[in-house]
Amino acid sequence: xxxxxxxxxxxxxxxxxxxxxxxxxxxxxxxxxxxxxxxxxxxxxxxxxxxxxxxxxxxxxxxxxxxxxxxxxxxxxxxxxxxxxxxxxxxxxxxxxxxxxxxxxxxxxxxxxxxxxxxxxxxxxxxxxxxxxxxxxxxxxxxxxxxxxxxxxxxxxxxxxxxxxxxxxxxxxxxxxxxxxxxxxxxxxxxxxxxxxxxxxxxxxxxxxxxxxxxxxxxxxxxxxxxxxxxxxxxxxxxxxxxxxxxxxxxxxxxxxxxxxxxxxxxxxxxxxxxxxxxxxxxxxxxxxxxxxxxxxxxxxxxxxxxxxxxxxxxxxxxxxxxxxxxxxxxxxxxxxxxxxxxxxxxxxxxxxxxxxxxxxxxxxxxxxxxxxxxxxxxxxxxxxxxxxxxxxxxxxxxxxxxxxxxxxxxxxxxxxxxxxxxxxxxxxxxxxxxxxxxxxxxxxxxxxxxxxxxxxxxxxxxxxxxxxxxxxxxxxxxxxxxxxxxxxxxxxxxxxxxxxxxxxxxxxxxxxxxxxxxxxxxxxxxxxxxxxxxxxxxxxxxxxxxxxxxxxxxxxxxxxxxxxxxxxxxxxxxxxxxxxxxxxxxxxxxxxxxxxxxxxxxxxxxxxxxxxxxxxxxxxxxxxxxxxxxxxxxxxxxxxxxxxxxxxxxxxxxxxxxxxxxxxxxxxxxxxxxxxxxxxxxxxxxxxxxxxxxxxxxxxxxxxxxxxxxxxxxxxxxxxxxxxxxxxxxxxxxxxxxxxxxxxxxxxxxxxxxxxxxxxxxxxxxxxxxxxxxxxxxxxxxxxxxxxxxxxxxxxxxxxxxxxxxxxxxxxxxxxxxxxxxxxxxxxxxxxxxxxxxxxxxxxxxxxxxxxxxxxxxxxxxxxxxxxxxxxxxxxxxxxxxxxxxx
Numbered sequence: 045x046x047x048x049x050x051x052x053x054x055x056x057x058x059x060x061x062x063x064x065x066x067x068x069x070x071x072x073x074x075x076x077x078x079x080x081x082x083x084x085x086x087x088x089x090x091x092x093x094x095x096x097x098x099x100x101x102x103x104x105x106x107x108x109x110x111x112x113x114x115x116x117x118x119x120x121x122x123x124x125x126x127x128x129x130x131x132x133x134x135x136x137x138x139x140x141x142x143x144x145x146x147x148x149x150x151x152x153x154x155x156x157x158x159x160x161x162x163x164x165x166x167x168x169x170x171x172x173x174x175x176x177x178x179x180x181x182x183x184x185x186x187x188x189x190x191x192x193x194x195x196x197x198x199x200x201x202x203x204x205x206x207x208x209x210x211x212x213x214x215x216x217x218x219x220x221x222x223x224x225x226x227x228x229x230x231x232x233x234x235x236x237x238x239x240x241x242x243x244x245x246x247x248x249x250x251x252x253x254x255x256x257x258x259x260x261x262x263x264x265x266x267x268x269x270x271x272x273x274x275x276x277x278x279x280x281x282x283x284x285x286x287x288x289x290x291x292x293x294x295x296x297x298x299x300x301x302x303x304x305x306x307x308x309x310x311x312x313x314x315x316x317x318x319x320x321x322x323x324x325x326x327x328x329x330x331x332x333x334x335x336x337x338x339x340x341x342x343x344x345x346x347x348x349x350x351x352x353x354x355x356x357x358x359x360x361x362x363x364x365x366x367x368x369x370x371x372x373x374x375x376x377x378x379x380x381x382x383x384x385x386x387x388x389x390x391x392x393x394x395x396x397x398x399x400x401x402x403x404x405x406x407x408x409x410x411x412x413x414x415x416x417x418x419x420x421x422x423x424x425x426x427x428x429x430x431x432x433x434x435x436x437x438x439x440x441x442x443x444x445x446x447x448x449x450x451x452x453x454x455x456x457x458x459x460x461x462x463x464x465x466x467x468x469x470x471x472x473x474x475x476x477x478x479x480x481x482x483x484x485x486x487x488x489x490x491x492x493x494x495x496x497x498x499x500x501x502x503x504x505x506x507x508x509x510x511x512x513x514x515x516x517x518x519x520x521x522x523x524x525x526x527x528x529x530x531x532x533x534x535x536x537x538x539x540x541x542x543x544x545x546x547x548x549x550x551x552x553x554x555x556x557x558x559x560x561x562x563x564x565x566x567x568x569x570x571x572x573x574x575x576x577x578x579x580x581x582x583x584x585x586x587x588x589x590x591x592x593x594x595x596x597x598x599x600x601x602x603x604x605x606x607x608x609x610x611x612x613x614x615x616x617x618x619x620x621x622x623x624x625x626x627x628x629x630x631x632x633x634x635x636x637x638x639x640x641x642x643x644x645x646x647x648x649x650x651x652x653x654x655x656x657x658x659x660x661x662x663x664x665x666x667x668x669x670x671x672x673x674x675x676x677x678x679x680x681x682x683x684x685x686x687x688x689x690x691x692x693x694x695x696x697x698x699x700x701x702x703x704x705x706x707x708x709x710x711x712x713x714x715x716x717x718x719x720x721x722x723x724x725x726x727x728x729x730x731x732x733x734x735x736x737x738x739x740x741x742x743x744x745x746x747x748x749x750x751x752x753x754x755x756x757x758x759x760x761x762x763x764x765x766x767x768x769x770x771x772x773x774x775x776x777x778x779x780x781x782x783x784x785x786x787x788x789x790x791x792x793x794x795x796x797x798x799x800x801x802x803x804x805x806x807x808x809x810x811x812x813x814x815x816x817x818x819x820x821x822x823x824x825x826x827x828x829x830x831x832x833x834x835x836x837x838x839x840x841x842x843x844x845x846x847x848x849x850x851x852x853x854x855x856x857x858x859x860x861x862x863x864x865x866x867x868x869x870x871x872x873x874x875x876x877x878x879x880x881x882x883x884x885x886x887x888x889x890x891x892x893x894x895x896x897x898x899x900x901x902x903x904x905x906x907x908x909x910x911x912x913x914x915x916x917x918x919x920x921x922x923x924x925x926x927x928x929x930x931x932x
Contacts, residue, residue: 051230291342313359323377466575
């Protein structure tokens with residue numbers, strides 16, 4: 045009796061995980077210590093997939109452990125890599141587990157760039173392999189029973205999990221084997237089998253009959269639900285697998301119900317309810333007879349049938365001779381209770397007890413994205429504070445240069461180069477002078493052109509692939525079922541537009557730097573000359589020795605010293621701001637583990653306020669101090685200028701020294717800007733190369749997907765018939781549903797046994813007989829007495845038509861199993877009438893019935909009596925009521 049259903053495994057095509065994942069690791073973690081470790085982990089993941097999917101798996105728990113480890117690793121790695129069609133594109137191809145394909149077309153398969161699709165298919169194989177392992181267990185011992193129940197519940201949990209998640213994971217219609225209808229049915233079948241295992245365990249342990257009856261009744265209920273789902277789903281019965289499963293489910297339903305009735309009858313016997321005992325045994329006997337008559341090819345119920353028959357015979361004998369208890373109707377019996385001891389195993393990662401995450405140190409993509417946004421917020425704050433301090437320093441230098449300070453205080457003699465000018469000259473020479481700046485300026489256009497070429501090439505390959513996709517979409521219209529390239533490339537094109545805008549802004553910034561250099565080029569060249577030439581280029585003036593030792597000179601020098609201290613404090617403050625760090629990764633990981641989601645904005649803003657709030661106050665205090673010092677410097681300088689003797693030579697000398705001081709400050713600023721610009725272009729080149737690789741990868745993946753889709757379309761077009769095999773059926777020949785068909789039993793009727801066994805041709809009918817001329821009457825008025833009228837012919841005597849559309853509208857409709865195979869024949873083929881016999885005429889002394897119109901009958905030919913049918917019908921037998929498939 046123990047016939048258990050197992051599920052076949054899905055088959056997958058080989059996928060190279062090493063190349064794309066290693067490229068992402070190198071691009072993301074290049075130069076870090078973790079890079080080599082992550083690349084080794086990628087290789088291990090690729091080996092794990094080959095072990096789980098690239099070879100036949102034994103029906104053993106060790107093989108299931110490999111599948112579970114791979115599923116756990118997929119769940120662990122999914123949030124850590126940006127798997128998507130427009131980022132890290134990995135295309136997984138799986139075949140339908142139940143569709144065996146055809147000679148020319150091959151089996152149905154689906155290729156998707158989705159890790160969720162891979163997870164669903166791997167989990168399907170987990171459930172399938174668990175069902176196969178459970179079916180191999182020895183149910184004669186407790187260990188085998190426990191293992192079978194465990195694996196059936198695991199299989200049910202796997203299929204139920206796919207049912208709940210597959211549509212959201214794929215975002216498109218899946219293949220039939222992992223569709224919610226199919227996996228829901230498979231999950232119910234596995235649950236029913238797990239319940240049956242508990243029934244077998246209770247029976248072997250000789251538990252109380254009441255408990256065994258409830259377990260069996262619950263198993264029958266599970267099998268009935270599975271049968272309904274399997275029979276009433278639109279697409280399932282067309283698969284040969286489910287055509288084989290349907291009769292097993294129907295048989296198991298009857299068997300479990302018969303066991304429930306049998307054990308409930310034993311309980312009734314113990315309670316002295318002998319009539320109830322007989323009624324339940326009769327019901328059990330009817331159920332077993334149904335199984336034996338229809339499903340003996342699938343299950344063996346001889347032992348159960350003998351046991352029930354013996355119990356029924358003994359019960360009837362005792363009741364007839366001793367108890368004389370009334371046997372109640374089946375509908376008057378109390379319903380048997382149910383006891384569900386099984387439930388689908390919840391799929392909670394990790395499923396494997398030996399699982400170790402290969403990418404344990406790698407943070408999830410959600411944390412990486414949060415860190416990226418956090419770094420942007422941090423960079424905005426740092427750049428704003430540094431920009432404020434640099435603007436203030438430039439303003440200070442400009443004000444002092446316009447006042448010719450500190451050179452005016454050092455040039456009291458009027459005939460030598462001030463020490464501050466000499467220091468500025470040496471600083472410019474040490475940094476390379478004009479040659480350094482000119483070289484940096486010449487390099488910028490080349491760096492800009494290189495970046496533009498990379499960006500244009502990246503967008504070009506996107507345009508070419510999108511044009512090809514649009515062309516094929518217009519050619520195949522609705523057959524071209526994949527995401528349009530225009531929708532897929534939106535984020536990449538937005539990123540390309542952002543890069544283009546950045547380059548345009550960089551061009552404008554380069555132009556400003558070049559104009560600034562042209563303005564101060566002459567004075568910078570003067571600063572690069574030796575001291576003697578510099579002294580000769582500066583006009584001499586009359587000495588202003590009277591100001592030496594004056595109070596105003598001391599005040600100015602004191603204020604300038606304070607300003608120098610403010611500048612040094614800013615330099616240190618800038619370094620502190622740049623070097624401020626905080627481990628936000630741990631903070632984000634903790635929040636993600638606690639809440640399951642990240643509120644990046646709230647966490648980042650709070651932490652950045654804690655880190656940079658004090659620095660912001662220090663910057664504001666520095667700006668305020670500079671403003672006060674500059675106000676005092678301007679006041680003291682006015683007094684100094686009033687006391688100083690002024691003439692044309694002194695004014696010229698002071699003007700030259702102002703330009704030299706301004707040229708030095710401009711040189712420092714231009715050099716810094718050019719170095720930053722060069723670094724910016726070089727960094728942008730790396731970013732654009734990554735962008736180009738991303739575009740190349742997605743275009744390559746799209747080309748691979750396009751080739752596979754074209755191959756499938758060609759195969760499907762080749763399978764399509766060039767012309768319809770038979771003409772459409774006229775409206776008057778189509779069947780009309782009988783009113784009685786809508787009032788059927790609520791429980792689905794299983795397919796009769798003949799639907800699943802090889803059909804035998806009907807017996808040849810006996811030769812027709814004809815009445816003698818003496819007893820013949822007018823054919824159109826009185827038929828032969830031994831031939832029943834057509835209306836009285838039992839429906840069971842008429843062979844069923846091969847085509848459902850040929851069913852008479854008045855024929856009663858009943859639930860049917862999978863239909864008989866039909867053969868359309870060659871075009872133009874017209875089937876003969878059901879009563880036609882091509883070999884009837886000319887045999888058994890039967891005259892020919894065909895003659896030319898207008899021709900007289902042959903001499904001596906007697907007109908045969910016209911019967912409603914070509915041959916004599918058998919006497920009508922009383923029609924027996926059809927035996928229900930589920931005896932009540």
